[in-house]
Amino acid sequence: xxxxxxxxxxxxxxxxxxxxxxxxxxxxxxxxxxxxxxxxxxxxxxxxxxxxxxxxxxxxxxxxxxxxxxxxxxxxxxxxxxxxxxxxxxxxxxxxxxxxxxxxxxxxxx
Amino acid sequence: xxxxxxxxxxxxxxxxxxxxxxxxxxxxxxxxxxxxxxxxxxxxxxxxxxxxxxxxxxxxxxxxxxxxxxxxxxxxxxxxxxxxxxxxxxxxxxxxxxxxxxxxxxxxxx
DNA sequence: CGTGTAAGGAATTCTGACACG
DNA sequence: CGTGTAAGGAATTCTGACACG
Numbered sequence: 563x564x565x566x567x568x569x570x571x572x573x574x575x576x577x578x579x580x581x582x583x584x585x586x587x588x589x590x591x592x593x594x595x596x597x598x599x600x601x602x603x604x605x606x607x608x609x610x611x612x613x614x615x616x617x618x619x620x621x622x623x624x625x626x627x628x629x630x631x632x633x634x635x636x637x638x639x640x641x642x643x644x645x646x647x648x649x650x651x652x653x654x655x656x657x658x659x660x661x662x663x664x665x666x667x668x669x670x671x672x
Numbered sequence: 673x674x675x676x677x678x679x680x681x682x683x684x685x686x687x688x689x690x691x692x693x694x695x696x697x698x699x700x701x702x703x704x705x706x707x708x709x710x711x712x713x714x715x716x717x718x719x720x721x722x723x724x725x726x727x728x729x730x731x732x733x734x735x736x737x738x739x740x741x742x743x744x745x746x747x748x749x750x751x752x753x754x755x756x757x758x759x760x761x762x763x764x765x766x767x768x769x770x771x772x773x774x775x776x777x778x779x780x781x782x
Numbered sequence: 783c784g785t786g787t788a789a790g791g792a793a794t795t796c797t798g799a800c801a802c803g
Numbered sequence: 804c805g806t807g808t809a810a811g812g813a814a815t816t817c818t819g820a821c822a823c824g
Contacts, residue, residue, distance in 0.1 A: 570680040570725050580685050
């Protein structure tokens with residue numbers, strides 16, 4: 563996946579009506595999930611909401627959980643946990659890389 | 673690039689207003705280029721045009737050529753030539769692959 | 783809590799046409 | 804040829820609120 567492709571996934575260009583078609587959710591539901599901090603659309607100059615493909619996928623996950631009876635507050639907690647795990651993983655990888663670099667320079671410079 | 677990423681680039685989900693912002697072209701210009709067969713948006717259920725990121729990139733190419741004074745008829749010809757070259761290349765590659773396979777089986781089976 | 787709906791206003795989109803050149 | 808614009812209508816989007824539960 564190139565940098566350009568990433569920008570496709572995260573570029574906020576889809577209007578709420580299309581998102582509704584794509585996800586099967588009503589526009590009312592989509593706006594409500596925003597109110598509950600589950601999703602963050604961008605606003606265009608005149609105030610209409612714009613979503614990315616990543617947002618659409620996130621909304622589909624939310625829809626699945628809601629169908630299983632999970633409340634929005636619960637979904638929010640799960641998402642925050644997931645993000646935390648991701649951050650921890652990234653820090654761990656960073657630390658391991660630093661360790662390798664240190665070991666490398668110890669051997670090389672002495 | 674995975675199959676999913678391809679679908680992002682080619683999925684027609686962007687309304688003409690956003691395309692106008694993204695490309696700097698007026699909606700009048702975008703509709704006109706469609707009239708001249710340079711671009712093929714999809715129509716939603718109620719008739720509004722929907723564009724993909726690939727369409728947006730194509731429109732930016734068109735904009736560049738128009739700035740250089742190239743007429744739409746000329747741009748259309750160039751695009752058709754380009755597509756033809758692409759097809760020829762693909763056929764050539766296919767033929768070469770077939771040749772390799774033939775050579776392979778000749779040695780193996782006799 | 784989560785979602786539907788009617789309300790009123792603003793902005794978008796569509797088509798066919800006239801204008802300029 | 805390529806683009807702007809006014810025209811009239813239809814559909815979208817927005818917000819705050821009431822309703823149900």
